[in-house]
Amino acid sequence: MPLGRVIEEPVPLAAGRVSLRVVRPRDAEPLRQLLVNNRGWLQRWEATHPSGRSVVPGSTSMRPTIRLYRKQLKAGSGVPFVVLFDNTVVGQLSISELSGGALQSSQIGYWISEHVAGQGIAPTAVALAMDYVFTVLGLHRVEICIRPENTASLRVVEKLGMRSEGRRNAYIHIDGDWRDHECFVALREEGPMLARLERGGGSRV
Template identity: 70%
Template structure:
């Protein structure tokens, strides 16, 4: 069941030099350039359409995509964030499949540019997002599904102490084929102090 209400823009969420804010129309060109520059870095992990007819990220204007993403806020189904580091746009974090009713859950997906990878930016961004879902919106559960080959992303959920729930076979079409994913989750009851509190230091 959808959340059933419009999701308010939370403004800038920040921890250390890491920031999250809802994607804006003005992000279209910086994002397009970032996606183009990171083709070899991101292709292996990007969702693809089984028909093979999908558009290569960064090859067209991001403005129509941003309009679609922002509609998720009004529909109460998702929150499309950009990740910033020291004021620079360095990636995206998408909260999707937001559910209300008896489920009160959401899924997260993310990417950061290769030039800032390994600095602890992604764990901080994910923690910011989940803490907002728990304490800002009042959700009960957050989930992240990761390809077993994606060691960098697996380190993110390890740092945040998220619970392993098992493998989903042929779960999402990624880089041209149906790929297995490992599922990790955390509930608000499991993290009463939030996930930022689990990070010993912030970038």
């Protein structure tokens, strides 16, 4: 296992009207409907397969994907959350690329529905997840990789005061081509992240 141990299913994490909980089978249809409703909002940022054989998000049931996510939790390789606003599912957040040993690192990826954008949901959700990574999983480092055109996500890492470590060229296949990404990092000793966000963060990008 990447961490050398099983990850216990975390209790829900909450701050105000925003919360995270591990994805469940009952989330399949709400998530599928959000993906359908947000095609225009999300398509530019969605991962695709270089072969062109990608499945359009929302076009099939989410149940097999959710089963895979939950297997990753049991295997210690990832922690899959849904993002809730006022107890309603409005997006997803995943902690992935978990590494133990000498690296002690992870990555976070996320999306929220357009209809709730601009209300501080994404920065709060990311801060909750990062504090979980640092305090519960005990890891040292979190990375978030963002396309340079994604101004909304760049604003999230700016609010959290994350540090830029530069561009990764042709890093991930997104929306039909290999896309550059900017890498932003926070370390455990720089937290807690939710408190930093509430203080106003501070731009370090």
